[in-house]
Amino acid sequence: MTGKKSAAPTPIFLFDLDGTLIDSVYQHVLAWREALDTLGVELSNWKIHRRIGMSGGLIIHAFTRDTGRKLVAAEAEKLQELHGEAYGRRQKEVHLLPGAKELLAGLDKANVRWAIATSGKRDKAQFALDMLGVGANVPVVTRDEVEHAKPAPDLFLAAAKKVGVDLADCVVIGDSVWDLLAARRARALGVGLLSGGYGEDELIQAGAYRVYADPADLLAHLDEIGVRVG
Amino acid sequence: MTGKKSAAPTPIFLFDLDGTLIDSVYQHVLAWREALDTLGVELSNWKIHRRIGMSGGLIIHAFTRDTGRKLVAAEAEKLQELHGEAYGRRQKEVHLLPGAKELLAGLDKANVRWAIATSGKRDKAQFALDMLGVGANVPVVTRDEVEHAKPAPDLFLAAAKKVGVDLADCVVIGDSVWDLLAARRARALGVGLLSGGYGEDELIQAGAYRVYADPADLLAHLDEIGVRVG
Numbered sequence: 001m002t003g004k005k006s007a008a009p010t011p012i013f014l015f016d017l018d019g020t021l022i023d024s025v026y027q028h029v030l031a032w033r034e035a036l037d038t039l040g041v042e043l044s045n046w047k048i049h050r051r052i053g054m055s056g057g058l059i060i061h062a063f064t065r066d067t068g069r070k071l072v073a074a075e076a077e078k079l080q081e082l083h084g085e086a087y088g089r090r091q092k093e094v095h096l097l098p099g100a101k102e103l104l105a106g107l108d109k110a111n112v113r114w115a116i117a118t119s120g121k122r123d124k125a126q127f128a129l130d131m132l133g134v135g136a137n138v139p140v141v142t143r144d145e146v147e148h149a150k151p152a153p154d155l156f157l158a159a160a161k162k163v164g165v166d167l168a169d170c171v172v173i174g175d176s177v178w179d180l181l182a183a184r185r186a187r188a189l190g191v192g193l194l195s196g197g198y199g200e201d202e203l204i205q206a207g208a209y210r211v212y213a214d215p216a217d218l219l220a221h222l223d224e225i226g227v228r229v230g
Numbered sequence: 231m232t233g234k235k236s237a238a239p240t241p242i243f244l245f246d247l248d249g250t251l252i253d254s255v256y257q258h259v260l261a262w263r264e265a266l267d268t269l270g271v272e273l274s275n276w277k278i279h280r281r282i283g284m285s286g287g288l289i290i291h292a293f294t295r296d297t298g299r300k301l302v303a304a305e306a307e308k309l310q311e312l313h314g315e316a317y318g319r320r321q322k323e324v325h326l327l328p329g330a331k332e333l334l335a336g337l338d339k340a341n342v343r344w345a346i347a348t349s350g351k352r353d354k355a356q357f358a359l360d361m362l363g364v365g366a367n368v369p370v371v372t373r374d375e376v377e378h379a380k381p382a383p384d385l386f387l388a389a390a391k392k393v394g395v396d397l398a399d400c401v402v403i404g405d406s407v408w409d410l411l412a413a414r415r416a417r418a419l420g421v422g423l424l425s426g427g428y429g430e431d432e433l434i435q436a437g438a439y440r441v442y443a444d445p446a447d448l449l450a451h452l453d454e455i456g457v458r459v460g
Contacts, residue, residue, distance in 0.1 A: 026263070026275040029256050033323070044327060044444060045256040046427040093263070097274060197276040199429020214274060 010112055010126075011171040011189065011226055012134040012206060014159045016150075017118035019175035019196025021100040022128045028052050028199070032059070035082035039075060043067050049197060053176030055119050055149030056080045078110065084124070091127055099216025100132060106219050110229050115139035117159040117180075119149040139163050150175050151179040153186035160188075171225055173218065177206035193223060195217065240342055241401040241419065241456055244389045245319030246380075247348035248282065249426025250406035251330040251445060252358045256427070257320040258282050258313075265312035269305060273297050279427060283406030284350050286310045314354070321357055327425050328426070329446025330362060336449050340459050346370035347389040349379040349408075369393050380408040383416035390418075401455055403448065407436035421455060423448065 019025040032048045047066055060076045064102045071079065080216030108116050115138065118125050122142045129140065139162035146154035153167070160167040172183035175196025184207045192203030195214040203211050210225070212218040222229050249255040262278045277296055281289045290306045301309065337344050337355065345368065348355050352372045359370065369392035376384035383397070390397040402413035405426025413420030414437045422433030425444040433441050442448040452459050 023274050023276075026256055026259050026279070028436055030260065030323070033256075037323070042325065042328070044253050044425055046253075046425050049256070049427055093260070093267070095272065095274075096298075098272070195274055195276050197427060199432045201431035202429045 004205070010110075010228075012163055012165050012169055013112060013114035013161070014156050014170050014172050015089050015114060015116045015187070016053065016172075016174035016176070016179045017116055017125060017128050017153055018120060019037050020173055020179070020193055021097055021116075021132060022094055022158050023097050024087075024091075024094045024153040024196065025049070025052050026130070026176070027094055028087055031083050031086035031090055034086040035079050035158060036063070039071075041069055041071075041079075050177075052196070053119055053150055053174070053178040055143055056083065056117075058149060081212060084121075087124065091124070094128075094131075096131055097193075097214050097216075099214060099219050103219040104134070105133065106229060110222070110227055112217065112227055113163055115141070115159040117141045117155040117172075119143050119155065149204070150176075151185065152180035153182045156182055156188060160186075177202060180206040180208050183207070190224075192220070193215075240340075240458075242313055242390070242393055242395050242399055243337060243342060243344035244343060244386050244400050244410045245346050245403050245419070246283065246404035246406070247346055247355060247358050247404075248350060249327075249339075250333070250403055250409070250423055251327060251362060252324055252425065252427065253327050254317075254321075254324045255279070255282050255405070256394050257324055258317055261316035261320055261326075264316040265309050266283050266293070268312050269301075269309060271297055271299055271301075271309075280407075282426070283349055283380055283404070283408040285373055286313065286351075288379060305346075314351075316356065321354070324361075326361055327444050327446075329444060330448050333445040333449040334364070335361065336459060337451065337457070340452070340457055343393050343395070345371070345389040345393050347371045347385040349373050349385065363428075380406075381411035383412045384420060386412055391417075401439075407432060410436040410438050413437070419455075421448070 029048045030044050036043055049086045051062050064071055122144050125142045141155050141158040143149050146158050148154045151206045156172055157167055160170050167188050171189045173191045175193045180190040190207055192208035192211040200211050259275050259278045266273055281292050281299050295302055352374050355372045371385050371388040373379050378384045386402055387397055390400050397418050399414045401419045403421045403422045410420040419439045420437055422438035422441040424458050
């Protein structure tokens with residue numbers, strides 16, 4: 001269906017994972033903080049927070065600009081490894097966001113197709129997918145499968161391709177400005193959730209078509225995105 | 231000097247502590263999350279984040295509204311105790327915010343008086359004051375010393391009283407909307423810092439006169455608040 005210009009009667013939902021369906025952003029922040037500590041790099045938590053949702057590689061690139069400290073390739077790799085370990089230790093504290101399962105079930109019930117596109121790597125994503133009860137039949141794209149992560153549109157493009165639809169017929173749901181920027185680059189509608197800890201205006205300024213509190217709030221307002229429920 | 235109406239040629243600075251001078255907000259969020267987990271109360275991290283800076287008692291009041299679960303007095307007390315323990319374990323991970331010490335030293339050098347007013351209790355505040363190298367000569371007001379914490383103006387009123395000035399001659403520096411609302415209730419100017427993780431618009435909407443990134447950024451712009459430096 002590539003190149004198709006029609007607006008589907010019902011949009012297809014492409015979900016981010018961390019901060020959008022699972023409540024993991026604050027654990028990721030402190031996991032990066034712990035990793036940076038190990039290498040003696042000073043960076044404030046709120047600045048780390050604003051980078052979550054990018055790929056690890058881009059985060060580190062942003063960190064080097066923020067701190068003015070150039071990391072050699074081996075250090076950058078070590079940092080990603082340390083973050084992965086530190087997050088792994090915190091993963092068991094992570095909860096689902098309110099309404100996450102119910103939202104996905106509601107879309108299924110309304111015959112709305114959906115997929116997941118995350119900047120996280122497959123092993124970390126699998127833990128979240130298991131929490132969500134997402135089966136092998138659901139199209140999922142992780143960092144490992146694309147060349148560039150958000151804010152590049154690759155992850156969402158790959159997800160739309162897996163569903164077999166044009167990205168312009170999709171709605172991207174995410175908690176970070178990187179999701180929304182990726183959506184705009186791909187000409188998809190972006191819907192923001194506050195559940196990652198960004199302020200509403202930050203999401204609107206990044207191009208969110210609508211902003212909801214969390215998955216439960218989105219579920220209660222699906223009609224506003226063009227989904228007939230019930 | 232109570233009741234004095236003059237605008238001092240140079241304002242007196244009243245600082246919040248967590249998220250304003252030390253980078254502790256994200257640790258507080260996960261400490262509350264851990265405490266709530268123990269009591270089986272579900273609440274998302276971003277909603278906890280938006281409550282940091284209130285007194286523990288008010289936070290719990292807000293939590294009960296957010297979760298719809300009424301806590302009996304013994305549970306509320308237990309929750310505060312569990313949060314205190316969980317934060318205590320994370321305290322060693324807490325860093326100073328960039329420029330915190332330099333900002334306080336810069337004010338001293340410019341003969342600008344300043345004080346600290348925190349919704350935290352004395353024992354937790356002391357750890358931060360030691361990190362900052364704040365001596366016994368600096369006026370500090372903690373939660374234990376006033377009846378109502380932020381957004382009530384009591385903490386800042388008590389701090390101004392300790393300095394011996396009128397609150398209307400003070401500038402309140404804080405990272406949360408609760409600091410800024412307390413400043414407005416007390417007719418003081420409020421200056422917001424992004425270092426607690428709120429978005430800029432949230433702080434401006436709460437009445438911030440100016441918003442800076444962190445203490446280092448404020449230090450670089452002290453002239454905008456009416457302080458002659460150097």
